[in-house]
Amino acid sequence: xxxxxxxDDGQFCSGHVACAGCAEALSMRVIxxxxxxxxxxxxxxxxxxxxVGGHPTSSARIPFQHGTLxxxxxxxxxxxxxxxxxxxxxxTVLCLAGDxxxxxxxxxxxxxxxxxxxxxxxxxFDNEGYQNTGGQRSSSTPMSAVTGSTPAGNTTQKxxxxxxxxxxxxxxxATASPSDLSDxxxxxxxxxxxxxxxxxIVIIPCLPGWGVADDAAVKTARLAVxxxxxxxxxxxxGVTYRxxxxxxxxxxxxxxxxxxxYRHLSDEDRQALQDDVDRNWQRLLxxxxxx
Amino acid sequence: xxxxxxxxxxxxLNGNHxxxxxxxLAAPDVAPLYPITPQTPILEKLIEFQSQDLFDAxxxxxxxxxxxxxxxxxxxxxGARVFTATSSxxxxxxxxxxxxxxxxxxxxxxxxxxxxxxxxxxxxxxxxDSLAQRDTGxxxxxxxxxxxxxxxxxxxxxxxxxxxxxxxVNHDAFxxxxxxxxxxxPAADLVQSFLPRVxxxxxxxxxxxxxxxxxxxxxxxxxSRRDMDVAMHKVPGxxxxxxxxxxxLTGRVSAPVETDRCDxxxxxxxxxGSMAGTxxxxxxxxxxxxxxxxLVKVRLFRPLPVAELRDVLAGVPGALVLDRNYSPGTxxxxxxxxxxxxxxINEAPNLFGLLTGVGGINVPVETLVSLAQEYxxxxxxxxxxxxx
Ligand SMILES: Cc1ncc(C[n+]2csc(CCOP(=O)(O)OP(=O)(O)O)c2C)c(N)n1
Ligand code: SF4
Ligand SMILES: [Mg+2]
Numbered sequence: 001x002x003x004x005x006x007x008d009d010g011q012f013c014s015g016h017v018a019c020a021g022c023a024e025a026l027s028m029r030v031i032x033x034x035x036x037x038x039x040x041x042x043x044x045x046x047x048x049x050x051x052v053g054g055h056p057t058s059s060a061r062i063p064f065q066h067g068t069l070x071x072x073x074x075x076x077x078x079x080x081x082x083x084x085x086x087x088x089x090x091x092t093v094l095c096l097a098g099d100x101x102x103x104x105x106x107x108x109x110x111x112x113x114x115x116x117x118x119x120x121x122x123x124x125f126d127n128e129g130y131q132n133t134g135g136q137r138s139s140s141t142p143m144s145a146v147t148g149s150t151p152a153g154n155t156t157q158k159x160x161x162x163x164x165x166x167x168x169x170x171x172x173x174a175t176a177s178p179s180d181l182s183d184x185x186x187x188x189x190x191x192x193x194x195x196x197x198x199x200x201i202v203i204i205p206c207l208p209g210w211g212v213a214d215d216a217a218v219k220t221a222r223l224a225v226x227x228x229x230x231x232x233x234x235x236x237x238g239v240t241y242r243x244x245x246x247x248x249x250x251x252x253x254x255x256x257x258x259x260x261x262y263r264h265l266s267d268e269d270r271q272a273l274q275d276d277v278d279r280n281w282q283r284l285l286x287x288x289x290x291x
Numbered sequence: 292x293x294x295x296x297x298x299x300x301x302x303x304l305n306g307n308h309x310x311x312x313x314x315x316l317a318a319p320d321v322a323p324l325y326p327i328t329p330q331t332p333i334l335e336k337l338i339e340f341q342s343q344d345l346f347d348a349x350x351x352x353x354x355x356x357x358x359x360x361x362x363x364x365x366x367x368x369x370g371a372r373v374f375t376a377t378s379s380x381x382x383x384x385x386x387x388x389x390x391x392x393x394x395x396x397x398x399x400x401x402x403x404x405x406x407x408x409x410x411x412x413x414x415x416x417x418x419x420d421s422l423a424q425r426d427t428g429x430x431x432x433x434x435x436x437x438x439x440x441x442x443x444x445x446x447x448x449x450x451x452x453x454x455x456x457x458x459x460v461n462h463d464a465f466x467x468x469x470x471x472x473x474x475x476x477p478a479a480d481l482v483q484s485f486l487p488r489v490x491x492x493x494x495x496x497x498x499x500x501x502x503x504x505x506x507x508x509x510x511x512x513x514x515s516r517r518d519m520d521v522a523m524h525k526v527p528g529x530x531x532x533x534x535x536x537x538x539x540l541t542g543r544v545s546a547p548v549e550t551d552r553c554d555x556x557x558x559x560x561x562x563x564g565s566m567a568g569t570x571x572x573x574x575x576x577x578x579x580x581x582x583x584x585x586l587v588k589v590r591l592f593r594p595l596p597v598a599e600l601r602d603v604l605a606g607v608p609g610a611l612v613l614d615r616n617y618s619p620g621t622x623x624x625x626x627x628x629x630x631x632x633x634x635x636i637n638e639a640p641n642l643f644g645l646l647t648g649v650g651g652i653n654v655p656v657e658t659l660v661s662l663a664q665e666y667x668x669x670x671x672x673x674x675x676x677x678x679x
Contacts, residue, residue: 037498082370109354109361
């Protein structure tokens, strides 16, 4: 049992309509409470928009705008500029989007906001696919994963969004997981103190999309972290990589076994995925050693 | 009617610079801008004003018009006064967000310079870019000359903020955007008192926990459009009132529909934008030859001022609708709209839909004069006619 280190003052209300057992709602609780009440938000169409809720309700105590799928970062930029014009520059602008809204259709707007270093906190809930539309692939879907649009398994690599954002030299990028909520809270707290574009990518095992048991979302996220599939780290100013651990990750087998989307894989396919993870881990170690 | 010259602060400006002056005087809080010919001089002038500390809006130069509009919407949702400008491809790229802005009831003012959309590529005056946005829920106004553009962009902020509807003001590429004319600049305090800051009925506010534009059920979505309908109905009256008040302040009165020499007219031109200037001259020449011609300038296109149009056109024997646009499969957009606006009224004019100047081809005064001569007393023609 892990004690979660964050203060809950009721920023996230009951009544969201995420699938029962979804770890995205859990992550939202920590994020909203850590961001606090002096904030405004924009959310793009995705599972997290459903978690914020339908008209006329809202699960958040801060005001949200439900924006368009491709514009989250542009909307957030507009909000920050309006607040600045109104002398309320201290208000946090929180941007919530899925991986489709971040890696794919919203990448242009995000790149533009990042290049201007707009003072926004951008959270990407990475469930590795278009889950709100029933589970199709996105450019965040990993190699070999079965989705609604890749029934025989995805044939491309997961896009490395972190290195793309790092190339923009934004002041802060982090990965986070619902399996490590204190770490998530700490990263949000840190991001709040930094001016400029902050991007946090939170891994969200999708129950129907990944074929994960209703009670296994957090466990699956933990296995993703521990196996090095989704390592936890931070990147400052695009160059300083800080890994939470440099210990050799566990094999990915236990992680794969949690999910139906990898059930069709042969031993060779599984080994190929393991090799990818190992290569990515070596690269991360190299990046972290670089500075 | 013009104010005495001595009271005026005349400056030689092209249409785009007149818009930039109007925007500077209206003092928006946020202005996201993206360049495109022939809008770019608006952007450049505003940035120049800012570099001289004469314009202190938060300027954003994002990667696309799409993001410019997204930023505009969100800034406006927080209560900021917001301006943006575009043209043609840029306006078309914004299309999804134009619907969004109107549905979200954010009172953004946008200036659009009417230009041919690709393909083929072209940079010429043609109004199909904005007319194709007629169903998005934006108020649309069309300007004849640089002075009209300056006056209208200022009034647009009043209309937008009192109705909580976004307003698009248009002028023609080059004929207006790059044509230099003497423009009277109103005093800053005059504009300031003409545009008081209005508290929104709904906006994003800290501590409210209110979500804007959240997924709504069918009945709520339906209601959102009924609310827009109510707001749209108020627009012609508000534009009329704003035009009168502006007239009291500056000597330049304006209205949703403006007429010139229509009282006893046997044939009138009905048009929008810079074509009104050409038609005005044609009317004078026709009058000199004894033909009782008149001009109906449609300044407000959305909402279509149906009552005003019926009022000025009932009893006029013939109306030549001059469309500098072409909607494939139907014809000129204004022609189509007038057909439905005038349907069923007593003494409706014989309407002639003339595709004049599509693609920016020049339409000289002589062409309009001979068209009036040709169609005077003619039987109505339902199909649009391409004019060489
Ligand atoms: C322009 C546009 N295209 C398509 C959609 C339909 N759409 C809504 S949500 C969504 C999937 C979003 O995926 P992601 O951002 O990963 O969020 P998730 O649902 O997985 O949480 C899509 C394609 C849309 N809203 N707007
Ligand atoms: S579809 Fe997946 S990510 Fe979306 S709410 Fe359900 S479990 Fe969560
Ligand atoms: Mg997703």
